[in-house]
Amino acid sequence: MSRKDILGEVGRVVIKIGTTSLMQGRKSISIDFMDSVAEQVKALKDEGKEVLIVTSGAIGVGLKAMKVQANPNDIPIRQAAASVGQSILMQRWADSFQRQGMIVGQILMSLDTYSDRDSAINLNNTIDSLLDNGVIPIFNENDAVCITEIKFGDNDTLSAIVASRTDADLLIILSDVKGLYDSDPTKNPDAKLVPVVHNVDASVRSMAGESSTGLGTGGMRTKLDAAVICKDAGCSMIIASSKEPDAIYRAATGDDIGTIFVSDSEISKKRRWIKSAHASGRLVIDPGAEKAVLDHKSLLPVGIRSVEGTFDKGEVVDIICEGHRIAKGIAGYGSKEMSAIAGKHTAELEGILGRKDHKEAIISENLVVL
Missing domain, CATH: 2.30.130.10 (PUA domain)
Structure with missing residues (x-):
């Protein structure tokens, strides 16, 4: 079965962009990369697809702006960095999308945003209104105020929850690796890319390695957890390398890129909400x-x-x-x-x-x- 057959008709796409994709050499935001994302999103929109983005990078950007050593254990410093970095990050996204004639809307979330059903409904109404008016919603965890008890923990989880709650057809997670390998490619030069995963079982989890960056918080294991959330919600998920040319467009249109985690059949909106709610x-x-x-x-x-x-x-x-x-x-x-x-x-x-x-x-x- 071809990738296009596996995916079926894709109407709504969530794209998760990790810190390593955004930070050029761990030192600065890659404007060229962000411009490329905006160009690919524009192409998908022109084909009638709705696109939402979950972005990481606020803490990393803020640490650089504040000239603080990377990844400190001091929570107040991390929260301050998130506050500084989020405004810089959103301005960069706004600039990139403006060059494509589009505008963006910022949505900062914590775990309790979706825990209350009324809040969840109101948020989804806001998202639908943004999309109906041609605005690209850009999500990030509200790291400036979140405490441990109400944090998603990583944006892989956040992106999967956004995808599941917004009835997305596909989640694309851009990473520093090409997808899931049958063994750790950093240790085994003969490791092979796994193109399709139907079930995240023990054998699949045994393949998971670790994140290669000191700035990000999500490794392959968190991505597998995200795949389970998506599968239960009837949403497919693809892990692909941000270094691949036009990775977003190719993944969303059925090209054989990265690893696809095949979704379950349709699940009711209420069941999706209950299953994923805190x-x-x-x-x-x-x-x-x-x-x-x-x-x-x-x-x-x-x-x-x-x-x-x-x-x-x-x-x-x-x-x-x-x-x-x-x-x-x-x-x-x-x-x-x-x-x-x-x-x-x-x-x-x-x-x-x-x-x-x-x-x-x-x-x-x-x-x-x-």
């Missing part, structure tokens, strides 16, 4: 409730052993049984009420809550088995 708490359940959940039935309060964390009704929680996360779902009650009714039978709920309410802790349509 869990605000945990419900620990008994084996009987586990069987019901695995059979795609609703979770009843009687099957809940304990409630962990603080969350509101409508937030996503993890479902845990015997130490294993088996599902995620949208909580039908907040953590306070959930704790009060945990382990209780349906007939007892009205007396505990003081009102008649639904009997389920999480209804079946709001549960996703992992």
Whole structure:
């Protein structure tokens, strides 16, 4: 099967551009590279495709501007560098796209941006409005204010979540390597590029090496994690080298470049959101409730052993049984009420809550088995 057949019709593309692609010799932004990206995006837009960009590099750019040693462990310095670097980075992107007659819009995100469903819907409405008006959305993690608990951790993960939440057909991750190899190419000169991956299993994970740069935070392992997120969301993913001529355009139009991770079949928008959302708490359940959940039935309060964390009704929680996360779902009650009714039978709920309410802790349509 050809790459074009595997990809199918690509309408919306997310492009993740890593620090090593942007920084020329680890010292400065490559304006030529950014201009090339803008040219390729323009060509894709002219063919009717929608394009979103996830950019890294703000911290690296800021460190250079501030003349601070690369990759310090001091979090405030990194956050200050992100603040300085993000404004410089966006100006460079704006300049490159302006030369192609396009404008860009900045979206800074943290992990909790997509954890609340209303916020997620509002963000997607903003993204759709930008695209409808010909604007290229450019995402980055809000490193200037994010703390460890609300960070994506790396922009490979961020790009995969953006792709999954915006119903993208394809995520292209530009990297310093040509794709996934069957062994570490820096150690084995006979390593071969793997052109197609259908499942990210143990054998595939064993192939992952490490990032070659001191400025980036994402290696091949984080890219494989991103591939899993995309696959579960029905989005294909391609890893390609930023050094390849016209890598973005070629990847998006079905050329045999890099490694493609083939997507699953279509998954509903709600299931995509639940599956990828940051869990605000945990419900620990008994084996009987586990069987019901695995059979795609609703979770009843009687099957809940304990409630962990603080969350509101409508937030996503993890479902845990015997130490294993088996599902995620949208909580039908907040953590306070959930704790009060945990382990209780349906007939007892009205007396505990003081009102008649639904009997389920999480209804079946709001549960996703992992």
